[in-house]
Amino acid sequence: MPKKRNVKRLLRPVFYIFCEGEKTEPYYLDHYVKKHCAGYRSIQVKRIKLDEVVKLPKTNRTDPISLVNLAIKQKDMSPGLSGDQFWCVYDREAENVVSAEIHVRAFKAAGDRGINIAFSSVCFEVWLLLHKQDGCAAYISCDDLLKRSKLETYFPGYKKGCRREFSASEVFHARRHVLQMNANTCNVPIKRFTDVTDPRQLVKLNPYTNFHRLLDAIDDFLLALA
Numbered sequence: 001m002p003k004k005r006n007v008k009r010l011l012r013p014v015f016y017i018f019c020e021g022e023k024t025e026p027y028y029l030d031h032y033v034k035k036h037c038a039g040y041r042s043i044q045v046k047r048i049k050l051d052e053v054v055k056l057p058k059t060n061r062t063d064p065i066s067l068v069n070l071a072i073k074q075k076d077m078s079p080g081l082s083g084d085q086f087w088c089v090y091d092r093e094a095e096n097v098v099s100a101e102i103h104v105r106a107f108k109a110a111g112d113r114g115i116n117i118a119f120s121s122v123c124f125e126v127w128l129l130l131h132k133q134d135g136c137a138a139y140i141s142c143d144d145l146l147k148r149s150k151l152e153t154y155f156p157g158y159k160k161g162c163r164r165e166f167s168a169s170e171v172f173h174a175r176r177h178v179l180q181m182n183a184n185t186c187n188v189p190i191k192r193f194t195d196v197t198d199p200r201q202l203v204k205l206n207p208y209t210n211f212h213r214l215l216d217a218i219d220d221f222l223l224a225l226a
Contacts, residue, residue, distance in 0.1 A: 013083025023161030064106035
């Protein structure tokens with residue numbers, strides 16, 4: 001009778017991303033990882049499935065604190081590998097929807113537990129605009145942006161939850177444009193601009209996004225696994 005082999009699954013670090021949006025941001029990230037990450041191509045060769053290393057759990061959470069708490073709960077349940085990363089993705093939105101104080105509390109809770117935040121003001125569509133233009137005006141809400149910006153001119157028929165794919169050139173331009181936009185918002189020369197870390201200052205910025213930091217972190221994470 002053949003001996004049973006004791007096969008132990010090799011534990012690998014996991015990159016968890018918790019999105020407030022149910023479609024737009026997850027679709028963008030899923031496409032980005034599959035199409036633009038050299039590390040992911042190497043991982044495919046090694047037969048490691050995407051959902052084993054980069055996870056986009058369904059959240060059904062509509063406020064920053066609940067989303068951060070969900071990430072903290074997952075971190076507490078995870079094996080505790082040193083390479084695990086946890087990110088939350090959400091928007092500023094209008095003051096009458098989510099107060100500045102709630103955002104500040106969410107940032108503090110995340111910082112205390114090592115959870116990263118990809119934050120956009122006022123909405124994720126600010127990041128999408130940067131794929132085509134080098135700046136963005138201030139808007140009071142996502143609806144305001146959709147009405148007054150050139151987003152639908154750049155992406156005809158755009159609506160929340162669309163599965164539009166972005167080219168490597170478009171993503172490159174967004175990464176370049178975001179630095180100048182954030183520097184302009186903070187009223188400092190781009191050479192002197194550094195990431196804003198004070199939540200009370202951060203939630204007042206408009207327009208602003210640090211979504212590019214999440215993409216940079218994904219790149220570094222997947223390349224390390226390749």
